[in-house]
Amino acid sequence: MTSVGYAEERKTLAWLHEVKFGILHHDTGGLWSGFSRESGVDFNLEAIFSPHVNFLGGAFRPAFGGSANTAGDTSKLYTDIRWQYEHASGMFFGIGVGAAIHNGKLHLVRDDRKALGSRVLFHIPIEIGYRLGARTSLSVYFDHVSNAYLADDNEGMDTLGGRFGYRF
Helix, strand or coil, X not given: CCHHHHHHHHHHCCCEEXXXXXXXXXXXXXXXXXXXXXXXXXXXXXXXXXXXXXXXXEEEEEEEEEEEECCCCXXXXXXXXXXXXXXXXXXXEEEEEEEEEECCECCCCCCCCCECCCCEEEEEEEEEEEECCCCEEEEEEEEEEECCCCCCCCCCEXXXXXXXXXXX
């Protein structure tokens, strides 16, 4: 690709900062939610957008993503405000807060699905990783969804796994 072609491509994608793809263990027990009831693997895809605000050596950026469960259990879409700090060594750390919508159960019907209590949940992601190069990264990703006891049922759910990132 010529430098003019690259500049045009970069200008077209100026609103998109990074895309991440991951494979996550669904409803991981022993973490924030405390126990596991659902099964399967989640395929996760997330877009992190370019508009940012610098703060404490890192940057706040908007993110939008989703996780699809392979076993037919709870899947979700989410949007966050994410703060990420990147060290010169290539290590990075990110944390965020946002909202998620899901297709899971609201109340306990059977003992094989979580009772999440509300269709809209809080979403809290945490990520630590390493930049392999200027454009690529590998990371360990954790996220938690729950309604923060704003509804009667609030079993919450955690996912944990690895992600690959590509920066534009």
